[in-house]
Amino acid sequence: MVRLRVLRVLIAALMVTLLGRLWLLQVVEGGTYTKAAADTRTRTVPVPATRGQILDVHLRPLVANRSRPVVTVDHVTLGLQPGGGRAVLTRLAGLLRVPYGELEAKTRLCGPEVAQPCWPGSPYSPIPVAEQVEVARALRIAEHPRDFPGVSVELRPVRWYPLGSGAAHTLGYLQGEHGQAGLESAYDRELAGRPGSRNVAVDNTGKVVRTVEERAPAPGDTLVTSIDARVQGIAERALAGAVSRPGGKGAAVVLESATGRVVALASQPTYDPGVWTDGVSAAEYRGLPLHSSALQGQWAPGSTWKVVSVAGAAAAGYRLEAAYDCPSSYTVGNRAFRNFASADLGELTMHGALVKSCDTIFYRLADELWRKGDQALERAAKGFAFGTATGVDLPGEGAGLVPDRRWKAATGAASCKRAESGYPEEKDSARAAYLTRLAKDNCSSGGAWQAGDAANLSIGQGDVLVTPLQLARAYAAVANGGTLFSPRVGLRVLRPDGEVARTITPPVTGRLPASAPTLAFIRAALADVPRTGTASGAFEGFPFDRAAVAGKTGTAEAYGRQDTSWFASFAPDPGYTVVVVVSEGGRGAEVAAPAAREIWEGILS
Amino acid sequence: MIVPGLAVALSGTGLLLVWSATRTQPDQSLLVRQAVAVGIGLALMWLVSRLDLRVLRAYVPLGYAIAVGSLVGVLTPLGVRVNGQHSWIVLAPGVQFQPAEFAKLALVLALAMPLGELREGERRPGFGAVLTALALAAIPMALIVLQPDPGTLIVFCAILAGVILVSGARLRWLAVLAFGAAATVVAAWQAGLVRPHHVERLMVLADPASYASGIGYNAAQARIAIGSGGLAGKGLFNGEQTAGHFVPEQHTDFIFTVAGEELGFAGGAAIVVLLGVLLWRGVGIAARSGSPYGRVVAGGVVCWLAAQSFVNVGMTLGLLPIIGVPLPLVSYGGSSTVACLVAVGLLEAVRRGRASAWARDLR
Numbered sequence: 001m002v003r004l005r006v007l008r009v010l011i012a013a014l015m016v017t018l019l020g021r022l023w024l025l026q027v028v029e030g031g032t033y034t035k036a037a038a039d040t041r042t043r044t045v046p047v048p049a050t051r052g053q054i055l056d057v058h059l060r061p062l063v064a065n066r067s068r069p070v071v072t073v074d075h076v077t078l079g080l081q082p083g084g085g086r087a088v089l090t091r092l093a094g095l096l097r098v099p100y101g102e103l104e105a106k107t108r109l110c111g112p113e114v115a116q117p118c119w120p121g122s123p124y125s126p127i128p129v130a131e132q133v134e135v136a137r138a139l140r141i142a143e144h145p146r147d148f149p150g151v152s153v154e155l156r157p158v159r160w161y162p163l164g165s166g167a168a169h170t171l172g173y174l175q176g177e178h179g180q181a182g183l184e185s186a187y188d189r190e191l192a193g194r195p196g197s198r199n200v201a202v203d204n205t206g207k208v209v210r211t212v213e214e215r216a217p218a219p220g221d222t223l224v225t226s227i228d229a230r231v232q233g234i235a236e237r238a239l240a241g242a243v244s245r246p247g248g249k250g251a252a253v254v255l256e257s258a259t260g261r262v263v264a265l266a267s268q269p270t271y272d273p274g275v276w277t278d279g280v281s282a283a284e285y286r287g288l289p290l291h292s293s294a295l296q297g298q299w300a301p302g303s304t305w306k307v308v309s310v311a312g313a314a315a316a317g318y319r320l321e322a323a324y325d326c327p328s329s330y331t332v333g334n335r336a337f338r339n340f341a342s343a344d345l346g347e348l349t350m351h352g353a354l355v356k357s358c359d360t361i362f363y364r365l366a367d368e369l370w371r372k373g374d375q376a377l378e379r380a381a382k383g384f385a386f387g388t389a390t391g392v393d394l395p396g397e398g399a400g401l402v403p404d405r406r407w408k409a410a411t412g413a414a415s416c417k418r419a420e421s422g423y424p425e426e427k428d429s430a431r432a433a434y435l436t437r438l439a440k441d442n443c444s445s446g447g448a449w450q451a452g453d454a455a456n457l458s459i460g461q462g463d464v465l466v467t468p469l470q471l472a473r474a475y476a477a478v479a480n481g482g483t484l485f486s487p488r489v490g491l492r493v494l495r496p497d498g499e500v501a502r503t504i505t506p507p508v509t510g511r512l513p514a515s516a517p518t519l520a521f522i523r524a525a526l527a528d529v530p531r532t533g534t535a536s537g538a539f540e541g542f543p544f545d546r547a548a549v550a551g552k553t554g555t556a557e558a559y560g561r562q563d564t565s566w567f568a569s570f571a572p573d574p575g576y577t578v579v580v581v582v583s584e585g586g587r588g589a590e591v592a593a594p595a596a597r598e599i600w601e602g603i604l605s
Numbered sequence: 606m607i608v609p610g611l612a613v614a615l616s617g618t619g620l621l622l623v624w625s626a627t628r629t630q631p632d633q634s635l636l637v638r639q640a641v642a643v644g645i646g647l648a649l650m651w652l653v654s655r656l657d658l659r660v661l662r663a664y665v666p667l668g669y670a671i672a673v674g675s676l677v678g679v680l681t682p683l684g685v686r687v688n689g690q691h692s693w694i695v696l697a698p699g700v701q702f703q704p705a706e707f708a709k710l711a712l713v714l715a716l717a718m719p720l721g722e723l724r725e726g727e728r729r730p731g732f733g734a735v736l737t738a739l740a741l742a743a744i745p746m747a748l749i750v751l752q753p754d755p756g757t758l759i760v761f762c763a764i765l766a767g768v769i770l771v772s773g774a775r776l777r778w779l780a781v782l783a784f785g786a787a788a789t790v791v792a793a794w795q796a797g798l799v800r801p802h803h804v805e806r807l808m809v810l811a812d813p814a815s816y817a818s819g820i821g822y823n824a825a826q827a828r829i830a831i832g833s834g835g836l837a838g839k840g841l842f843n844g845e846q847t848a849g850h851f852v853p854e855q856h857t858d859f860i861f862t863v864a865g866e867e868l869g870f871a872g873g874a875a876i877v878v879l880l881g882v883l884l885w886r887g888v889g890i891a892a893r894s895g896s897p898y899g900r901v902v903a904g905g906v907v908c909w910l911a912a913q914s915f916v917n918v919g920m921t922l923g924l925l926p927i928i929g930v931p932l933p934l935v936s937y938g939g940s941s942t943v944a945c946l947v948a949v950g951l952l953e954a955v956r957r958g959r960a961s962a963w964a965r966d967l968r
Contacts, residue, residue, distance in 0.1 A: 011885065
């Protein structure tokens, strides 16, 4: 029958059509679909690497890792819940006794529109929302998985700070997986290691079915620092004692004079970096003192600066052993510049000028040089590497300021504008008036470097600003014979197997513009400061036979506030440089010097 | 016995594929249920293949009445809605059937009565016979439109066209049928029975990439699963797409994607070839049938299975829009499996009927 033959041909044609299509999909285009299949079926999840520890010079941990029960929330699973998981988070907030809003904020993914707190990591990584969870509460979550879809409890390494708030700014902190400040940021690449990845197969709901491929993470390197945890602790305590006012600022720096290595860096106010492991709320974040006084704090150096001026005087041809009159006041231009406490100290050599901290000798020196147009003092300041950042291996360092002719000219124009407008934003009307007067002076002089500016600079007052670390590096150079280092906190980077990956050496950035005899002269003068000079009260009874501590007090005026209290010191053995500054501390001899003594005694004990 | 053998091979393959498709599901009862259905189906196939068609013929009016009755039943509260279609009748908890599948069987047999029983001297079915057949087909088709179940409707149309073709009726009847089908589509459109998703499915076909995540998800995932199988497949029970349940309805209407992914082109083509050979042999049985009745029954069965196979595989391969019909003998589904196996039994009965007639003639 013809019709059946037609039917047969029709059926054969249909089947051949299917076979052709099948061949096209599977053989011709198969590769494309294989890739598409892999894309729909697998997800790549990063496996965090164990972050390297940060150790002190004796390999004691400064930052270590600890396992803690951590409640995590899976962003993807949560998103699949009805209402975006609001009910789940509400239940979780109730269990953990935290406000819902706080929990919700932590689980948001960071983005251009989403500010802290938020999750900066991968949406496929579990987001830690609570640490230090009581075991009982953690068990409740583990036992009721249906009530808490997407919520899990896991033991994971978190950063642990054995020193508590000690060296907080130096160590820095982590946010997500990356170092945000301090050593954690500076050595982030080496500490972080290389995260591994896990290629997981998922089903159509995104649930992980099995692991397809795993690339093991490479743990991070260990950073050995030159920090001595013991000295750091001593410095912290001494500083905390000296900064009596709550929230008061101050810093203590201990350097190894001969190498430029950092032994201790203490800053006030400080905080416990442990807060970061729990996640920080927006309100807490604003309240955290993340500013490092040792690195970022900038103050006028006061009389500690006289070391620079003596070196400048020597360079300008002044004989250091010659006798100079130290009257109670010296008139520069039309203004009388007074000695500290208006004391008339008679005739002094530069040795005595440093030991007794005479100001008027330096006013005269500055005035004479200014008249000659000799910039010896400004050159000495630059030669001691002030006004430039030290280049320490910590981020965010301040550069300080050395005012000179060029700087004055640059600020002159701004002063004229201020002379017109005044300081309406200044709340204190007396201070506003003072600033306006200064601006008027400055403007009327046309931004010229005046004798008064030079006089102020010669004793470390006025516009000059230094960071405690800058001052410490300069004094270390005086102590070591003139070598300026770029200080380093990092000492060695150790690979996970213990091999030394690299050794860090503080680079030499320059030499002091002072001859060896000049430096010896300065050292001899500074050696008398704690014995018979301005710091003799603070160092009464100090065992100089065990450590011949030499130093210089500094009391820098700060308008409308208490003076900035400084003490910069060093000893030949142990070869450390110790600098202490207490903002609004008062006289250097009364606040910073006793704190420095406490540090020296701690080092010796 | 070639045709029943092919049916056994196909339903056995189907069991393996259903097993694979449901292996990662918590509910493992689907495989057992399908195995039971295959067992019942094979028994019925054997039974029907032994029957004399003339004996069977006596029960056809009753079967037709039951089929129509149950198609009415699914539209009443007896019916259960699945995926927006009233297609099921629950007999007891866990025991339900799809009347439409058995209605295909009843329709083939019922249409063979006017079209396959020629009066003395007639060479082809006359006007009255064809009209009767059209009327017999119209009733279940109308009920299917009400469900609505476009897949089954297409199969019914294929059966109707097939039996008219092989019965030898004038070809103009096929033209009438085509016209009727077009009119039905227009009428269904007018009556609001064509749902938006029916239209969208056609658009998916034209532009699969734009619809890959929405309405076209099913089609896209089906193609990915099949395409990723390659020439040799990933091996039975090794399909990752299958394990992850990326293809919805994979054990039922999309069972062919399991074969495509796990058995590759080799396995997929084998299933198509098995079906093709079965249909080829079916046409041969129709051709050699001694009686017009046998020829019409065999032709109807062949057209039914051919249409359903092509529509099913065609949709999984992206040749046709997504139309919900199971792959004969392979897909999960008790009603479909049993009905198809019985249909194969009918083919065998036709073949044996001719053989026994030949044997009688010899005696």
